[in-house]
Amino acid sequence: MKQRVFKPNVLFPAGLIAALAILPHFLPIYWMSIVIYTLWISYICVTWNILASSGTYSLMHMLFVGGGAYLSTFLFKHFGISPWLGMLGGAAMGAVLSVAIGYLCFRYNLPTFAFFVITMAFSFIGMFVVQSIKIFGGNEGMYIPIRSTDVWNFAFVGKLPYYYIILAMVIGAMVCAFLISRSKTGLYLRAIGAEPRVAAAMGVDVMGYKLRALAISAALSSLAGTFWAQYSGFIDPVSMLSPTTMMIVLLFVIVGGAGTTWGPLVATVILVPLGEYLRGKITGPSFAGISTMLWAVVILILIFSLKKGILPWIEERMRNRQRSARST
């Protein structure tokens, strides 16, 4: 087991939360939406990472995110059921769906990347199915009806309440991930990730623990779907269900350091605002794509120079420094 050097103590998260809690009072409205988007992406990253600690990389989490969004919106629109209840329903649906798909895939020891491609295909199936169903709005997507702005309807005036909700969700997911990684389940998951065959030989129920991690991570990530539906007021199949979106989400996890608790957060906090900044700075028809391109170049430079995630890189630097300090 690799020793974790980057161990934030209690003060660090507490300070971070306090800073984030008062942040909105200093931000212009334009940056508010970027910050909410950043937090949303990091929420998905954190939930995805729970599964990733077992060395299982899924590309279908958008299926759960989108599924949550569509279920809660559908129930709200046609039956007037509160999105909060729909959110729970979405989580249950995500858990069941993920266990079914996971069971299909985990029966055989498929190589990591086979699982990657398979989950991508499942995500596509979900997208095409939703696209072809009229009652879900087909290709055009669905608008979330605005009945009245109150807590029960998950509708608020302004962005501030949404900010605090997503912030709470990110903190909750982080706490969940932290508790899991500290528990026996987390230990087993890391063992599976490091060496599945050895873990199985030592008596770890590989399939069971992988399915458990998958179900937790799917259920948690589906909450993000309902949040986004209520926050943006509009959902469509491509942006909510496409595995392409998932790949963008993955970018942050992997650049940050897959399997680490803080890595995804670090990368999102750096890269999402950078992307938005570039998009805002460089405008005009002839430069339409150049911001995305520059952004991708920055990511490539990061990958090529660090050769690993940002956080593992920092950890290694710190470890080296400690070692050299000890030797002198």
Add this chain to the structure above:
Amino acid sequence: MNPGTLAQVLVQGLAYGGVYALLAMGLTLMYAVSRALNIAHGNFLALCMYLLLTLSTSLRLDPYVSVFITVPVFFGLGLLFYRYFYHPLQKAELLLSFQAMIALVFILTEGTYMIWGGNAVQVPSAVQLAHVRVGSMQISLPLVLAAGAAIVVAAVLYLMLKRTDLGHQIRAIAQRPELARLIGINVVRVEMLVFGMAFVLVAIAASFVVPFWTVTPEMGFSFALFAFIVLVVGGMGNFLGALAGGFLVGVATAFSQFFLGGSLGSAIPYVIFVLVLIFKPKGLMGTM
């Protein structure tokens, strides 16, 4: 339903399938020797198609003639891609190199946007509207050529893998990379050549697909995703599996689009994929 229409749909499926197979054979070779998942493969296809467009507008070259220019260019590009992009990443985490490819997808997509614009374009060819007459049926010639080219190229590659020294070396590396290195195979050189070959397949596919396919910057990525489905359906790293999987997925897509249409039709290849996964999880042919 008259048999003429069905035959037309079948040939269309074989042509699409041939293109998927050409892409998937390249992907499978790269995966077999260096565990590379080149998700940007489709974007290189789009790039090559735009190159054919430029050659067609500036030099009035037919895409079937331009193939003699694009194949060497892409062979070189493949070598460079391996040497300066993939090789430095080989020691990094697998996921990280995959992520670098995704960043490359963004760069290539936006790059083609900026150079050639976002409009769908078609590259004209002399035989674009020509037909082959089989009995009472008329079948579009470019489709027949595409399906035929895929089979011929696959046969040549298969013989190369089975008969030549390079082929033996490639299979040795695919089966036991460490042992291959120990018995003195220059692994880096072989991997580089394999990347070059994969890119040659892309160039060939581009020339044969362009007469019946409109080109947009985004199409590359969706092509690559399809090729990946084919890769898994055929069995990761299995060369013949990629060929068979390509034709299977292509024909299934053509028929489902014809009978079901729209989004539901697009879901059929993925449904096949899930069925293969349930009944034959290692792919149609298993791994090489």
